[in-house]
Amino acid sequence: MKDRIFFLEDDPVLGEGIKLQLELAGYDVHWTRTVRSALSELGPAPSFQLAILDVSLPDGNGFEVCRQIRSLDAEMPILFMTAKTDEDSVVKGFEDGANDYLRKPTGNRELIARIKNLLPTQRAAKEGWSYSGALLLKAQRKLLTQGLEVSLNRREHEILSYLFQNPERVISRAQLLGQLDKDGEIFDRTIDSHVSHIRSKLRKAGVTQIKIEPIYGEGYRLGAS
Template sequence: MTTIFLLEDDPILGKAIQLQLELQAYKVEWAQNLGEAKKRTAMTSPPDLFILDVNLPDGNGYDFCQWLRAEKLHTPVIFLTARTDEESVVRGFEEGANDYVRKPFSQKELSVRIRNQLSDTKAKLDLVRFNGVTLIKNQQVLKYGDSLISLNRREFEILTTFFEQPETIVTREQLIGRLASGDEIYDRTVDSHISHIRSKLTQNGVKGVKINSVYGQGYRLEKAV
């Protein structure tokens, strides 16, 4: 299901947008202030699109968009604001916005603009995030805080499997199937790679996630407490 993250402090407008988008089969995550939006975005996989109000009780949407781009999140951003002066519009695009919708607006207009952004395949995400740890697929690395942790091909394939289905048991057979590319892979090969991944997480001080063994079944990526 396509997920849209809405940052809007007006409870009436926010609820109206949420209901309309859910009627169109979107999943909507809604935050009403900048702090909440940053916290929730940092702890979950990125959505497919952001809709950001500009004026917020603890900052503004420009700051949040700038933060998203600094975090290497290239998810499409649509600004939703009553500011109509040229300077405000230009600033929105300078901070990394993809579109700008002026209030008041119709739900039909917003829906069309959302579809246009989602149909742009170049804007598709290449990141998967779980509990503050990000797997950057096109670079084959893990990002935790300011640290980038390099992975070899097999470590990357294993972690991709875990990050795509966190807190779910992944069997050795599933991992062997993912790793096999003309090579013969054994259970001990998988165990060895997971041991190396665990070492890298420990050496780099990663606190957000852990890979647990599930006796007789396989492994599971979980939140570290």
């Protein structure tokens, strides 16, 4: 099944060209030209995998549409593609829920590359957690990142799941202990052993996008490399 893209752009020539290029790349594109039509066509339960929004439109701005999408779907990736790239506009776009912000005009290859980067996060959001481009799947107990796949045992997955839900925060051993199923005696040093195994697996697999940092006397922190 093709990924469906919601595309808001008022320029007929630019819109037609981008729609054609995305369709040639294998996407199903729903193109609309005004804020009013966008809000109407999204409906109460959007069935799109990604949205591309312009900012300056004849009857309003794309920020309103972005907020509407985000109120209906917390996980759909939103990419602004606009000539309005002053700092205030970029910041507002991200504050309203955008995942990416792209200057217009842009090359088709770059646009498609950004779409490909955003879509896996959307697909995995219902199945696991994402951080810094890495995806941790719930059922499969696997970490996917940089085209790599790292398999985890149950304990490793439980620990990494909690770190993924609390990125860039120092998590104590006691907090991690509280996340483990209690089917036997588990001690602080057991946590250290499991974390050591996770770090070893990431290192051996060549994962460089994320890292688990030991914080002396406190615990561990998941961060971006």
